[in-house]
Amino acid sequence: MSRLPAPWGNRINRDVPVTFSFEGRTNQGFAGDVIASALAAKGQWMLSRSFKYHRPRGLMSMAGAEADTLVQLPSDPNVQADRHPISQGLRVSAQNVNGSLARDRDAYMDKLGRFLPVGFYYRSFMGPTRNSWLKMWEPLIRKKAGLGVVDLKAPHADYEKANLFCDLLVVGGGLAGLTAAIEAAEAGADVILADMEPVLGGALTYGRDGVDRLDALLKQAAALPNLRVMTETVVNGWFEDNWLPLIRGNKLYKTRAREVLLATGSVEQPAVFRNNDLPGIMLGGAAQRLMRHYAVKPGHRTVVMAANIDGYRVALDLLEAGVELAALVDPRPGGSGGALASELAATGTKVIQGVVEEARGKTHVTAVKVGDDWLDCDLAVISVGYAPMWQLPCHAGAKLGYDEDSARFSLTLPDAALGIAGGLAGVFAADAVVADAQQAAQVALQRLNLSTREITPVADDEASLTNFEPVIASHPMGKDFVDRDEDIQVKDLQNAVKEGYRELELIKRFTTVGMGPSQGRHSALATARVVAKATDRSVDQIGVTTARPPFGPETLGVLSGHHHPAERRTALHREHIRLGADMRPVGAWRRPYFYGPKVDAKRLIEEEVHAVRNGVGILDVSTLGGLEVRGPDAGEFLNRIYTLAYKKQPVGRCRYCLMTNEMGTVIDDGVAYRLAEDLYYVTATTGAVARVYADMLFWNAQWRLDVDVLNVTSAFSGFNITGPKARDVVTALDGDIDFSREGFAYLDGHSGTVAGVPVRAMRIGFTGELSYELHCPSTYAKTLWDAVIKVGEPVGMRPYGLEASRILRLEKGHILIGQDTDALTSPDELGFEWAISKTKPFFVGKRSIEMRRNKGLSRKLVGLSFDAPQGDPNVPGESCLVLKDDVPVGHITSVLWSPTLSAHIALAYVHGDDADEGSVVTVKCRNGVRLNVPVRGHTFFDAENKRQEL
Amino acid sequence: MRIYPLDPQGAAEGTPLVTGDVTLRDFSHTSRFGLKGRGSVAFLQSQGISVPGVNETATGVLRLGSEEVVVLDGPTELRASWEAAQAPKGYYAWREETWAMMHLSGERLFDLMAKICPVDLSVSAFAVGRIAQTRVGYVEAITWRNDRDGIGFDLLFDIAATAFFADAVATASAEFNREVTP
Amino acid sequence: MKILTCPMNGPRNINEFQSFGPLKANPDPDATSDADWARHLFRADNSRGTIVEWWRHVPSNYFFLAERNATTNEVIRTFDPSELEQM
């Protein structure tokens, strides 16, 4: 089929042929064609098979909504053929076909339809046995479900996001939107005008009138620097406070508009009659788009059903394009196209008062029935009414009502910085639209405090002519589709009502009407009318189901954009890598797990443990949280936050910190080093410091103490030098800190200069060995590290990683918050009575700890050990249960092989009554084996604490 | 010797900083004397430093809160004067250590900022002298207009996120070689 | 995205903030019965009308309060905690 001559085809460039394929066959179109137009130009009208019945389907709206036009690209399922441009080499295939589009092996489903009433799946597929659904029916149905095929090997694509800001966002670049945008920009507003089409103009680009008007408007718009035009941009939803996603290609513009004006127009509504879904039956706008945008002649002989003036315009367009007009059918008694009617009459066209009651044809319409007559045609054009594009206003809280006079949905806006204009507001005649749009712009300008002018209203002489109600010709044989996406017929809705599903939402859920890709855009009006009739209510009472974002389909990629999991590096990141560390994620940080090749992990970790126990090791603890608490009330503040007492802590001493929440649950621990009367340096665990810091600020927002808290986690780095030979290392450092046994006692803190670096040194550690922790500003960390490594070399000091650290701490019985504690662990359950001040009047968890103590302990953390050799399956793993009378009363929180003790050692919660040393508890291994083991203390190694106090 | 993340042997060593339509430069070495807590403002004023309003900057002084100030490239003796002063004088805020300092500029600067920062930093919306404490490039950051040589933004953010931030800027600016924005 | 106006930083996207829940009276633990203490711990204002709640502006670590309608999500006002003493 050849194309219509210019000026038909304002979107295509006939000089640039484009070759693509559909269903394996090569086709040629022109640059500017969409898939559906290029195929239609070649006489290929069928595009897909329907969801349930596998009926042949083609384009209906040419506006990108219905499931029927969804096609498959190699890596892209569910692509709208009536909006997606063709490109050289594009490979397109049909969806939801078994075999080929032309010979779909599932086409029998259409005949089977009578056996599959609405909701049938709720009443069937249950037998013959209980498992039949799961084993037999469900797999069968799953195979038939779905439309497109996702490409599991789809190549990566880049998606971008940006923020946009404007005074006024105008959505829709038709006559109303363009006019309003110009009006506002001329008054000085910063305006964005967004439209989903490649060129502005909306219906002016394909309608019978308006080309001159459009040219003038485009010139005006182009001259306004404060009017940003974004074409091919879908405004895909409205979110709180005028936050709107604008999607263009692979980019998401998150737009904050002080004012929004919606001029998205109307969506043409199909008519309901038997076989109304046949290819060749389309809406008036679709026929016009095919001709004016793509120079495609939509058929040879047509019947037009026109219930409004636009239908007469379409009929005249078709005649002009050389399509034979078999008849114009106007359902309105005494219906008239006004002046156009006489224009049409002059062409000798037959005008019939009536409705199209049925269509026939195998894969394309061949005739439609009007009254008792079958009229032969290969094209049936439907122009019977509109519904406003209610989605965006409804996202914003607008209410959709039904106006009985115009037989049309109408919108009532919420109290928000939002307006509507043009077809969306129910204004149709061009001059009236212009005045309405100017007035809407003025309302926005007024709210923006920009200059305003008076607009003279213009009466709309077309509004009452747009819709005509009773175009629902239900048929006893069915196939009178209300919702093509979901293959829903009139009787399906009626039957749902009979079952008791009388509320629209229930009908939607029971029948799935409106749930397909077009989200009710073409079915809501007819659904409301059918349901209203079936339930004896008004259309207004039925309404539409809640409109939810997005407006149209949007890809997960465009929503996701780039994914950036947070990443933080300690000052020694490179150094550890240079030393061969296996770096593992710890929250956003990476920490050395051990040093050396992965294959030797087990041996290397044991060596690292032995190095600490027998010589000296060094651990980078820079990810530990660091907080400075300072001010006259710093001691009082810590007293309230932590469980011990800090006001009388001497300057130059360190003290353990245990933090509980108001429920008395242990949430963090660390050490407070008092550097001065009004300055404490407090550590917190790596994972908790951000929350601890926020909590501290939160409490003080209420307490208003004279204290300042600063998070210095990144600012300070730290290394723990630990092992019997640790003192040999630190005393060999240059500096003014006395590291001698006499000068630096256990839990002392000293500040000074070491190797030219300002250092905060503490005699604390996690290993149970003689330990010095040196903290310094992070920019000095490498200098200090190098100095320590240098003096450590002669005594064989070895860097060790996180895994050795975990073993060392467990041997010493130190708990790890978050691993050995959970959301309800109280200090008493840890046996940490010693860490609770008995003299302080208050700390955050105090009241709850006491309340819980009075209840008695239901569980307590104890030590357990298992002598079986390493790797023995009869050793419980982490999280294995502790049973009492076969009821779980606790679990193992930590268990590791101790290279020092040659045994498995563990911490575990046991029942409160069994927590005394020597009590025997039952532990259930992963393999189900139950072991009876005696309870011991937390500390497996050096219980007398001799080594750390060396 | 102090080593900042992008220095040789620093944590972010070898991380490329984009140049071209968008240019990212590192100023982490420059001095930034920060005070926080009661007495901070009064102390600085006693040193003859004029302290602007909250979230404003003037002559290299950033006011980040009612009692939180950073002095950029201030007099070298400032810290010594502060050490010697009587409380209340605020508390030392370790700003050379907590934060990296970087600068963004280039022809596509505003397009980039629109991508990586949720605050409207356009010329008409964000005047010179204002400070935004917000999120830039997926990290908490402080930013303000500082036209070092042509229009640009200075940024302060978690020093441990230096490599991450540079990567995020590189990813976000890659687009400008391919397509045009409105 | 919802806008929340921080008393210190001005209007910002709400994802720059962290909610710290409804304002609660901090009872004197020693003068409070077990039952009332439990109530203090576990109950919070969850009414559908206006609630007063704590927020933190995360980038600046500034804590403040907001009066917000829990059904419409309308923010009625935000204010610095120092104003609490005057309430």
Place this chain on the structure above:
Amino acid sequence: MPLRLLKYGLSGSYPVTGDIPATPDLKPSYDVVIVGGGGHGLACAHYLSKHHGITNVAVLEKGYLAGGNTARNTTTIRSNYITKEGIAFYKEGVQLYEEMSEELDFNVMFSQRGQLTLAHSEATLRSFHLRAEMGKHAGTNIEVVDAQTVRELSPHLNMDEGGPLEIMGGLWHADGGTARHDAVAWGYAAQASRRGVEIHQRTEVEGFDVEGGKIARVRTNRGTVTAGQVMIAVGGMNYDMAMKAGVELPIRCFPLQAMVTQPLKPWLHTLVSSVSLHTYLVQSSRGEIVIGGGSDPYQLYSTRSTLDMKEHLAEGAVHLFPFLHGVRLLRQWAGITDMTPDYSPIMGASPLSNLWLDCGWGTWGFKATPVAGKYMAQTIANQKVAPILEPFTMERFATFDLLNEMGATAASH
């Protein structure tokens, strides 16, 4: 082909079953008034009438049947809980689902394709082990699997080896699955109403008259009724509803959002969720990918959707399955969840002698629909809390007997 369909096809006339009778006028008095016509309320009505012969029951629903969280949840059914009280309860929940279609003569399409929860850290893996050990001990079909098995169970996952979100293993709950949420409610409604239970749609409870420590009358927009026993099961409105009776519940309400893609041919067999990414995905029998995650970060009673939650969920989904970037989203929605401090429900008695609570279901109520209904019915019939429900008493907050399920729902509901 099932016989029923064959009969229909050959007869040509639609065989009306009449699932849901039209709302009748309110009677002056009922033995039991159930406030809330969602899954829980209807299940309770079903069991009251079936097991206990109590049929003078009114279910009052302010909107349309099961239009609250029953209609909005993403239909996960699982029993991978961590407390023994929780496990015993949810385990029976799963069993009741297995029998449900048969019991209700209504296909609820319970689809046990298994639930795979991913661990991206050792800490998560450790918590999975505890869940698995607790579950196995109670006889639940649940185990921790290694990365290789994860790959086999869900072959298209991005394992992110060496990356910050490397998948280190997973929790495999083979009995987990989904069911058609509406069908569950409709099936219960149909059964209950067939035995005489009245279902009143568009009937909003406006208040309670409390006299002598009990509810004397229930006031609705359609009239006032007296009730022997009253149960509250109104999901996101539980706090508000209980307050009308002067009962203050330890509940805070947060929106929970979810979204769904266009239908695709089946490729995702199991339910996949990630704790770290706060994202889960499941492919429905229609072929849509249903994607959900964590609750909104602040208290709110609005079911508006947000763009930021959608972006967050898309980020998680595309990270787990990178090839999904071109798949299109169709719809997003939200429900209001009633969260308790210990992420466990409140069931059983209230301070009023004839008011029974089925509240605090937060984000995980759907899976408990049958089991909560069964034991709430038993509780109301006997006017004594069923033993299996005892740990869920609201008194536990006063006595510090909290149920430690915090973290149980981080990534899946």
